[in-house]
Amino acid sequence: MRTVYTRVRSAMTPPMADHRPALRVALGLAVPGVALLAAGRPDLIIYAVFGAITGMYGRTDTRRRRFAHQTQGGLILVLGVAIGVALADSHVAPAVLVIAAVAFATVGSVVTDYLALKPEGPFYGVFALGAIATVPAGRVAPSSAILICAATALLAVLLGILDAPRGSEPATRLPVPDVRDVLLHASRYAIAITAAGAAGVALGIDHANWAIAAAAGPLAAADASGRIKRGIHRLAGTLIGLVVAAVLLVPHHHAVALGFFTPLIMLMTDLAKPTSPLNLLTYRGLDTIIGVTAAIAVALLLPGRERAAT
Template structure:
């Protein structure tokens, strides 16, 4: 690919401050991509009148463990950042943040499964970061870097969906790798930067596993208690004659989550606690299958006893009722094949968003790229909802940044403390609605760019707004161009897997308000 002559021209291409006359033929793919995208924008706008808006911005109930990821990310981020602050090398905080943010993952998994999941997340983060740093050291062409970022975003998206890693999914990994693409880099510094990320990732792993020392079965207990309470609520609604559609869907999802939590301990010795939890889950499945015959009182009493570290209540095994473990998802390759359209959609949307940002002269095209990568959900309606949430949250977050930046610019200590507070706020609020968490995520991302040196807030705010709108519009256009794969749900997967609960149960549509609407596709 032709590159401009001279160091000055190269720097202009790298920073994104380019125009067609300075970028030469390198911008031709961007022009063609933008023209191609413009043909679908009218279709996106026409479809917006038919896509749902009701409930997209409505706040949900906070998670029972909302404070756990919030405190975990603060505990993972604070020590590395404060150490760099003491050493006067806060400019390296971007690399330690990459490892620290891995503490956001796998909070609902039992600790044996969490240990494996966190290890894979850290390795995936390091792989994406290494690829981005290597690309940044080899070329300053913004067009090439956007293409690399789009490819990485597609790989991260399909791997997160295929492995069902859960919130925050691919978005954090894509943010890390995309941001690293546009930081000046040289090959000799890559090992040191990766070492910082790996060290912070190891600390994040320890932070994520630390609660297991006090409550070794905490995630399984919480999931079982939630299932018992949800089924009790459904039984109460059934007896009182209320509409049971909502309670039934909630109960199905809760029971399935409890079954998966206990099943994920496969490969480790089955303890007395796990056997007792298994019997309680069977009781909840039986009550869900026959709510008119269920007594909610013992279900709620068992749920209260399951929480904490008290002994799990022993209930007799039900004769004639068999229980199945959650099905083995099969080899990773089999789970990746159905996600090929999703990979194409993500790569196309991210690339077009990045090129559109470059064409507008925006200096940080990775913001548009990350916005596009964050949109893609299980179907077009959910993708549209996530786009609305992303735009609303980012625009409000930019206003929050404008109000916060005078305080953050008073010194490096204030900058670090503001980032820690925003980390906590993002994780505390995002479970209620994605847009609400984005109000804290946006200023946090902007302040992270300040670690290398304070910048004028005006250009940052303008670029963030433009990139958000460009990324959302172009990302939705790609979702229209590349159709979603039709999802086939087998009857035996629609409800709890026992002989007592048949395939008549069907879970509700994934909630748009949370960050866990795309969990991958099982073959």
């Protein structure tokens, strides 16, 4: 029993190195979040959330490489938010959102593979695009929404520089990925997101952008087995997160919800576009099942060669 307990504890405990980037992301969101709350605009925090995600990039890199990777990641996030704002302001049909997400993810997959960004893949940019595209237009000027995201991303980059480990840059350059592998990987995103988004729209499920995000999440893994495992982990993690969200959001424990990723995103969605918490939970669960199913199906159909982890 002691051995089993030790293994479970080891698997569930994050490495010590993960605490510093987590604190940076939290601080990067806390500053604009408090400012927006003080201004009486909690509905705009969703734009800051995606800017703060910039702090997740380059978490173990030295200063120069972290600056480059966080800048690149921040630009992808701001672009995703900008496209989402434009789609929301144009009142586009859900099908147009799916097409935009497919195009963004396909191009983003190629770009992130060549830049060797970590976290891998275009997931966060796609997530930003879809989530922001569903925010009702007219709450704030599009330029102001983009500025909130960009300013938060800049804060995240500055925090990353200040907290970067001191040391010499590695002498070896990052390997250039094979063109065929990059294109095959991009095609997985295109197929999975098309399938998930189309299914969500066809079934008439609200917040089909979550199905798109759920399909994009698992595909960053280096091989088919890893993609399937990530899909299962994402499904399980989201379902657990929904339980936490139900406990926190239904009785309106919003302050506590900010400490958990799934409740945080759902709270930001609810603040920007208020709806019944139970409906929100149901939509998120159904969309996650659709997206993960699409991702696993594509992982099985297009396994490809194993990609080297960067």
